[in-house]
Amino acid sequence: MSLELKDLGITEGTDMILEGITFTFDPGRIYVLMGRTAAGKTSLMRAIAGLLDFTDGDMYFNGEDFDVLPTWKRNTSMVYQQFINYPNKTVLGNVIFPLLRSGVNMPEAKAKALEMIDKVGLRNFVDRKPGELSGGQQQRVAIARALVRNADILLLDEPLMNLDYKLREQLREDFRELFTSTKDSVTIYATTEPAEALLIGDELLVMHEGRIIQSGVPAEVFENPNSVTVAQIVNDPPMSILAASVSQGTLSIGHALNSSVPAHLAGIADGDYQVGFRASDLAIGLDGEMTVQGEVDLVEVAGSETLIYLNTPTGYTIVQEEGIHVHHAGDKVAITVSPQRAFLFDLTGKLIAAPGN
Amino acid sequence: MGTKFYKRLFLLPGLLLLITIIIFPLLFSIRVSFSSWNVSRSGLDYVGGANWTRMVSDADFWGSMLRLLNFSFGTTLIQYILGFALAFYVWQGLKAGRLYRLLWLVPLMTTPSIMAIVWRSIFREDIGAANGLLKGVGLPTIGWSTEIIPAMFSIYVAEIWQWTPFMFLFLLAGLLILPKEPFLAAEIDGASPSRTFWRITLPLMAPISIGAILIRLIESSKIFDSIFVLTSAGPGNATETPTYFLWKRSLTEFQIAYGATLALTYLIVMIIVLTIVARVLTYISRPRGW
Amino acid sequence: MSKVLKYAFIIFWTLFVLAPLSWAVVTSFKTPEAVNQGATFIPWVQFDPTLAGWRDILGISGYTNLIPNMINSALITFFASFISVTLGGLAAYGLSRFRYGWKYYGNSDIIFFFIAQRILPPVVLAIPFFLLLKSLNLLDTHLGLILVLTSGLMPIVVWLMVDFFNQVPREIDEMAMLEGCNPVQAFRRTILPLSKPGIAISAIFAVIFGWNDLFFALVLTFANVKTLPAAVVALNGTVTPFWTLAASAIFSILPLIGFVFIVERYLAKGGFTGAVR
Numbered sequence: 001m002s003l004e005l006k007d008l009g010i011t012e013g014t015d016m017i018l019e020g021i022t023f024t025f026d027p028g029r030i031y032v033l034m035g036r037t038a039a040g041k042t043s044l045m046r047a048i049a050g051l052l053d054f055t056d057g058d059m060y061f062n063g064e065d066f067d068v069l070p071t072w073k074r075n076t077s078m079v080y081q082q083f084i085n086y087p088n089k090t091v092l093g094n095v096i097f098p099l100l101r102s103g104v105n106m107p108e109a110k111a112k113a114l115e116m117i118d119k120v121g122l123r124n125f126v127d128r129k130p131g132e133l134s135g136g137q138q139q140r141v142a143i144a145r146a147l148v149r150n151a152d153i154l155l156l157d158e159p160l161m162n163l164d165y166k167l168r169e170q171l172r173e174d175f176r177e178l179f180t181s182t183k184d185s186v187t188i189y190a191t192t193e194p195a196e197a198l199l200i201g202d203e204l205l206v207m208h209e210g211r212i213i214q215s216g217v218p219a220e221v222f223e224n225p226n227s228v229t230v231a232q233i234v235n236d237p238p239m240s241i242l243a244a245s246v247s248q249g250t251l252s253i254g255h256a257l258n259s260s261v262p263a264h265l266a267g268i269a270d271g272d273y274q275v276g277f278r279a280s281d282l283a284i285g286l287d288g289e290m291t292v293q294g295e296v297d298l299v300e301v302a303g304s305e306t307l308i309y310l311n312t313p314t315g316y317t318i319v320q321e322e323g324i325h326v327h328h329a330g331d332k333v334a335i336t337v338s339p340q341r342a343f344l345f346d347l348t349g350k351l352i353a354a355p356g357n
Numbered sequence: 358m359g360t361k362f363y364k365r366l367f368l369l370p371g372l373l374l375l376i377t378i379i380i381f382p383l384l385f386s387i388r389v390s391f392s393s394w395n396v397s398r399s400g401l402d403y404v405g406g407a408n409w410t411r412m413v414s415d416a417d418f419w420g421s422m423l424r425l426l427n428f429s430f431g432t433t434l435i436q437y438i439l440g441f442a443l444a445f446y447v448w449q450g451l452k453a454g455r456l457y458r459l460l461w462l463v464p465l466m467t468t469p470s471i472m473a474i475v476w477r478s479i480f481r482e483d484i485g486a487a488n489g490l491l492k493g494v495g496l497p498t499i500g501w502s503t504e505i506i507p508a509m510f511s512i513y514v515a516e517i518w519q520w521t522p523f524m525f526l527f528l529l530a531g532l533l534i535l536p537k538e539p540f541l542a543a544e545i546d547g548a549s550p551s552r553t554f555w556r557i558t559l560p561l562m563a564p565i566s567i568g569a570i571l572i573r574l575i576e577s578s579k580i581f582d583s584i585f586v587l588t589s590a591g592p593g594n595a596t597e598t599p600t601y602f603l604w605k606r607s608l609t610e611f612q613i614a615y616g617a618t619l620a621l622t623y624l625i626v627m628i629i630v631l632t633i634v635a636r637v638l639t640y641i642s643r644p645r646g647w
Numbered sequence: 648m649s650k651v652l653k654y655a656f657i658i659f660w661t662l663f664v665l666a667p668l669s670w671a672v673v674t675s676f677k678t679p680e681a682v683n684q685g686a687t688f689i690p691w692v693q694f695d696p697t698l699a700g701w702r703d704i705l706g707i708s709g710y711t712n713l714i715p716n717m718i719n720s721a722l723i724t725f726f727a728s729f730i731s732v733t734l735g736g737l738a739a740y741g742l743s744r745f746r747y748g749w750k751y752y753g754n755s756d757i758i759f760f761f762i763a764q765r766i767l768p769p770v771v772l773a774i775p776f777f778l779l780l781k782s783l784n785l786l787d788t789h790l791g792l793i794l795v796l797t798s799g800l801m802p803i804v805v806w807l808m809v810d811f812f813n814q815v816p817r818e819i820d821e822m823a824m825l826e827g828c829n830p831v832q833a834f835r836r837t838i839l840p841l842s843k844p845g846i847a848i849s850a851i852f853a854v855i856f857g858w859n860d861l862f863f864a865l866v867l868t869f870a871n872v873k874t875l876p877a878a879v880v881a882l883n884g885t886v887t888p889f890w891t892l893a894a895s896a897i898f899s900i901l902p903l904i905g906f907v908f909i910v911e912r913y914l915a916k917g918g919f920t921g922a923v924r
Contacts, residue, residue, distance in 0.1 A: 049821075070824075072824045072830075074825075084819060097823075098826035098827065367830070367834075371735050374798075374801070375761065375801055379798055382775030383775070385779075443657075466903045467904075468858065468876050469861075470859070470879070471876055471879050471880070474880065474896060475892075476667060479670055518663065518664070575766055582861050586880060600768045600769075604773070608770075620768075620771035624771060
């Protein structure tokens with residue numbers, strides 16, 4: 001019961017929306033689609049659901065041509081990022097609907113529906129209409145409705161995007177629990193948040209401008225992004241990319257910082273490169289051999305961390321600090337760089353070497 | 358049974374019914390405009406563009422088109438202003454607003470031709486209410502159907518009474534959908550009511566206004582019922598509009614071929630004029646950076 | 648100062664709205680003598696009210712009977728509106744949800760085609776319709792008028808409903824399709840219940856325009872099938888008995904007002920405010 005995509009593409013006039021999508025999704029696994037907005041995640045999911053026609057390539061499910069089946073004959077569920085529920089049905093009515101549509105009789109449907117409603121924690125709201133519920137509750141109804149019939153394919157399109165921070169964290173945990181009940185389904189989950197990918201996904205697909213540019217176990221992709229683009233997508237906040245060069249055993253970062261070539265970069269040919277640093281691998285104001293002068297551009301307090309955006313002579317950098325620190329725009333600070341945490345990319349953006357963990 | 362089947366199922370019944378009902382008459386009109394079918398000679402012969410040349414120099418026809426410009430644009434403009442004022446006051450909050458709303462909608466639920474009869478009885482020179490009131494306060498009576506301006510006035514009154522409620526309804530619905538934020542911002546910035554109206558309310562209402570105006574222009578261009586009943590296009594042909602003129606030629610004088618020619622010309626002119634008006638209105642109301 | 652103007656305007660307009668109607672009501676109770684004396688306004692003071700006018704139009708005095716005409720109008724309007732709202736509503740839903748096209752023509756061209764029918768003044772189609780109905784033996788029949796009116800009413804419905812459907816999030820019917828409904832079932836079960844206001848408005852406009860038609864009734868019907876507006880206007884022909892005219896005016900206006908008041912309550916409840924936040 002695998003979903004197989006072969007060279008799938010969607011072209012609308014002169015716009016390329018998807019291109020060359022080739023992948024096999026196996027049941028019982030959770031696939032996370034990551035990419036920026038407009039990378040093609042939603043289009044891909046809608047194509048799988050049958051809501052969007054594709055122009056090139058093939059799609060097979062369980063060996064059979066999926067393309068000939070209209071949406072209502074594909075056994076697929078979807079959760080949207082805007083909370084979509086049937087507004088004139090109650091919560092129970094909403095969750096029961098898909099079961100009744102697939103021919104389950106009323107008593108059994110009711111039991112299954114109530115069980116799922118329990119699982120998402122909305123037992124007390126069975127008789128309410130979606131309009132009377134909060135955003136988080138509405139989305140949970142949508143999730144319950146999508147999961148209750150154990151469809152062959154389960155699609156979730158950034159389901160947590162419109163919820164607030166706390167709710168997102170909580171539901172993320174709930175997803176791990178909920179997805180154990182969908183053992184036989186192909187689950188595809190789209191998001192822009194790396195944390196969700198790491199937490200939920202069995203396999204990660206990184207999408208950019210309509211193509212899949214890397215796939216693999218999430219941790220793998222994190223440790224070895226195959227290009228600057230991937231590195232930017234899977235890191236939040238994005239990596240700081242600086243110019244660098246290697247020459248006779250010396251790694252020169254941004255023509256300002258020189259160090260001996262670190263272990264993981266031993267044997268690299270001399271030449272010009274780019275290096276990338278995770279925001280959490282940079283620090284401010286510590287004593288150390290490797291510092292670059294920077295001027296604070298912007299300070300952002302996010303949750304329990306502070307993000308500092310800085311201009312440096314070597315390029316624009318972002319530093320992530322634990323806790324809440326006070327900095328002002330225009331402050332001149334020293335940024336500590338750890339060469340052994342450098343990701344090395346060639347000038348085209350391809351990964352040469354990554355630091356081990 | 359794929360998506361294509363259902364796609365067609367939804368649209369085609371209605372579309373095909375419409376096409377069948379309209380297409381034959383339209384094609385027939387085109388064909389007959391090249392014939393000379395009239396009261397003495399029925400049947401489809403071919404006379405080339407004779408009717409069309411006649412149409413170009415038909416002063417009466419073009420006169421009626423000009424008069425239509427007057428009636429259509431004039432009544433629509435007045436209806437817009439009055440309707441907007443009414444909608445505006447209700448939107449701002451009016452005591453007994455709901456009552457007024459229902460009351461002001463009544464004209465929309467009346468039959469124009471029948472109301473025209475009522476207006477006729479009001480504007481009758483001898484026993485009508487209008488002259489009766491004038492006499493009562495010592496003013497001279499007016500020849501409502503014998504003089505041009507009063508005749509036009511009576512048409513205007515009937516049309517404005519009948520259709521301002523439509524503008525009222527339409528514009529009120531538009532006002533009710535407006536977002537609150539711009540108004541809150543204006544209030545905080547200390548804008549005067551007049552400034553708020555001209556700089557915020559009116560521009561925000563631009564799309565709805567254009568829609569309402571276009572609809573009324575289209576509908577009022579067909580004005581027939583009130584002309585037919587109230588003035589019979591009189592005095593003379595002072596209030597003769599294209600629809601009445603066409604009706605006279607086609608259906609009372611049986612100049613079927615020529616009537617068809619006039620009708621098609623009318624259609625083409627209307628489409629052109631309406632497109633121009635739509636473009637102009639959209640252009641005027643495009644957002645400008647302040 | 649502006650407040651005085653505002654209230655003056657409102658009162659003026661209200662009186663203006665009521666004026667012709669009250670004149671008609673008052674006149675409907677006048678005797679021929681009262682009418683011909685000149686304008687009179689106040690019953691019992693300036694003239695003696697009588698039910699003669701009403702008796703005349705309701706078949707009681709043998710002058711004429713407008714009740715069959717009202718029934719004709721009701722039947723014809725009902726069927727024309729029903730067909731228009733049904734087929735027009737379905738077409739509007741299709742135009743809202745699907746992409747149609749043939750060479751360079753797309754949805755908006757199809758919608759324009761519908762709306763363009765309203766630009767056509769009835770007179771353009773009068774003769775052709777006359778000949779068409781004649782050849783189909785549908786002149787002076789209910790069915791003939793129903794078909795012709797439908798062509799004028801469907802555009803209104805389509806125009807109103809396309810806009811309306813566009814505002815209902817399409818994710819809802821998508822969801823229904825994902826859950827096993829074909830488009831018709833999706834429409835029936837999910838969108839239709841939410842469409843009551845849209846249908847109500849379309850129905851009101853269709854009924855109003857259908858009921859008020861004078862032109863096609865004049866041209867395409869004669870003896871057997873006379874609608875109310877046609878009948879009343881025919882009364883206006885020779886002698887102009889204003890008292891009966893006034894009575895018939897009031898008589899013909901009441902059904903429409905009644906209809907609108909009944910349907911008006913469906914306009915209040917929207918229904919899909921809870922679907923998407």
